[in-house]
Amino acid sequence: MRWTIQPKPSEEIVNHLSKELGVDTMIATLLVQRGVETFDEAKHFFRPQLSNLHDPFLMKDMDKAVTRIEQAIAAEENILVYGDYDVDGTTSVALLSSYLKSYYPNVATYIPDRYDEGYGVSYKGIDFAEDNGFSLIIALDCGIKAIDKVAYASEKNIDFVICDHHRPGIELPKAVAVLDPKREDCSYPYKELCGCGVGFKLIQALSEKRGLQLDDLLLYLDLVATAIGADIVPITGENRVLAFYGLKVINSNPRVGFQAILQQVKKETLTITDVVFIIAPRINAAGRMKHGNHAVTLLTETDLNRAAEYASEIEQFNTDRREADKIITEEALLQIIENKEEERTTTVVYQEDWHKGVIGIVASRLTETYYRPTLVFTKSGEKLAASARSVKGFDVYNALESCSEYIEQFGGHKYAAGLTLHEKDFEAFKAEFEKVVSETIDPKLLQPELKIASEINLTEITPKFYRLLKQFAPFGPGNMTPVFMTQGLKDTGWGKCVGEDKTHLRITVQQGNSPQFVGIGFSMAEKQEIACGGISFKAAYVIDENEWQGNVSLQLRLKDIKE
Structure with a gap:
């Protein structure tokens, strides 16, 4: 992952907002990053009102x-x-x-x-x-x-x-x-x-x-x-x-x-x-x-x-869906490897018996694996139907528009779309889609970006800080859960891989003489060497709560670790 730390907003605006709201400058910084710069805007942000809805x-x-x-x-x-x-x-x-x-x-x-x-x-x-x-x-x-x-x-x-x-x-x-x-x-x-x-x-x-x-x-x-x-x-x-x-x-x-x-x-x-x-x-x-x-x-x-x-x-439908999605994802990944397509700028896979209802989910899974604009095709009647998914920052809808001579019908959004085409046009479309994307995509978009809100020290993570952070919810696009970065961390010696198949990483970290925090990294077992090797490292994480046997404590949900 490439880490990008969001630019620091104007110190003057941050300090003014911090005083107006009576919050520390880190909370004020997070607000200004979200376009909240005045007392009134903060009031609307923290206390949404139905009266704010438009006519x-x-x-x-x-x-x-x-x-x-x-x-x-x-x-x-x-x-x-x-x-x-x-x-x-x-x-x-x-x-x-x-x-x-x-x-x-x-x-x-x-x-x-x-x-x-x-x-x-x-x-x-x-x-x-x-x-x-x-x-x-x-x-x-x-x-x-x-x-x-x-x-x-x-x-x-x-x-x-x-x-x-x-x-x-x-x-x-x-x-x-x-x-x-x-x-x-x-x-x-x-x-x-x-x-x-x-x-x-x-x-x-x-x-x-x-x-x-x-x-x-x-x-x-x-x-x-x-x-x-x-x-x-x-x-x-x-x-x-x-x-x-x-x-x-x-x-x-x-x-x-x-x-x-x-x-x-x-x-x-x-x-x-x-x-x-x-x-x-x-x-x-x-x-x-x-x-x-x-x-x-x-x-x-x-x-x-x-x-x-x-x-x-519906629960049964969901169980069936999970099973179909797992099988098709495995088949699609195998197809990419067998066709030696790992080096392409796009992923386009097709199998006529794939379940049309789950190809969108499979497209998302393949995007997570190879991180590039992805299309998963299946047979639908006389035609082929596909679900498209994109990577952050790249408009797949516009890319499909550029290939419209081979497409019968398409629609959707910047990051997700659907289309149909005739089977005879599949190979020509696949080549054109690769050409359009490779000519228009910024190469750095093909590496997942981890947007970090700010660098902080572990001493800044207090129950009061977290209480205010929780009030930023509901989180989602345009108001993502803030990711923080801390340098100079050391595992206290308790770090290990956990979970049934030992794919997750659990560490207890300290920064100098700071309080200790448990960090949990899902599917991050490969980072054990860096985290538990006795050297200092930096971590990107979100702060959340862990409840265990009635006790609630703050923990770091790890996103990435680097030396």
Whole structure:
């Protein structure tokens, strides 16, 4: 890993903020690094308020969306809430459908089949709407590129309201309303909402028209916080407020579906990281292994016994998903070695029988191993489908755009995308993708970066310091858990490899005459020689708590060790 220490902010601003807040300069430094420079900004940061949320009608087309939905309700039309099969899509559908059903009965949901229909709005979904008398489809977390599909629906007298957060193409679909803060002509102040976040803005706008307060919508924020965590959007601005309150709901009064999941994993207080690693994979597993409908059913269920049955079914999907992901990752790594492709700038692998539901996870695993833009392909009907993942700082969406002559369809974000192409174009695409990436990527991006917030001494790590640090949560992109670096460390002689297969490193360190701290480094056994060799070393780590037999102590969760 290459370590980069963040530049020190202006001493004057840090000292001023430190005095204003009555905190030490290290806490003030961490705040200024996050763009928090005044007392008021710090107040918003530490005490997010629902009143800080923006007016939903600042979003382009929001008035049109609300008007059309109100017309549908007045005329007793059937409304179909349509969403993608991942966490962001299924939580969005659960959110909007349960909100509308709270006061209007003619609402149904539709999640496309990952294998039969693929990503986003499908012709089959529109035919389903026509066959069942739906005259309005509200699409969530998809639809921004569904130009032909929306036109097809229009011929059948079916209107569309689109709520998306993906990057639009040059042309927008001719829907009644297109809500997407990334539209160039949309002046909405916050651009980084997830799909469920855009769905929340829609129910906020509908609620305002019905004379409801923001507090009346709190019960939906567990879904929004889950989507924010799972979709890896920045936890800044409006997302920070939504995630903050959503976590409160998850930890105090979660919906029945979440209660059923949490009963199985026996976890007390959840952080956004727990949501990402405990709740999100289980919701995702439904769409990956079976059908996204299972997730929506669980998330909208109000009976705990029924929810418990659905949750155990989803638990099984998650177990199957883990098994498939492990096997495919091993096969893909073997393919890279056999084809002698370790030296390439990109990873592109393909096997026709790989499970389409887990290729995105496999792409992430391969990126962790080789640290370069990665595509994992499988056969999907007559075509090949792929999931793309990128490395920090490189826009894989733009790279795919440069290869579009070989691609049938693609969409996504800077760091994650999906595409389909014809099998005959695979080799040409693979060569072009390698060419585009190798010509445009900065070589240093091919080495993982460890961003260090600041260098500190062990004497600075106190219970009071950690209490303040905890208040920086929820952590995530744009507000990452601070990584610290300390030099001149020595192991006190207790260092050893631990864990069933001895792959983890546990050390007890001291800096001069400082207090001793336990450091734990997961999958860091290879660093034992440096840490336990009797020489001084430097370590990068985050500070967290360790609870053992009722005693809570501060520990260092090691990220890397260097001589």
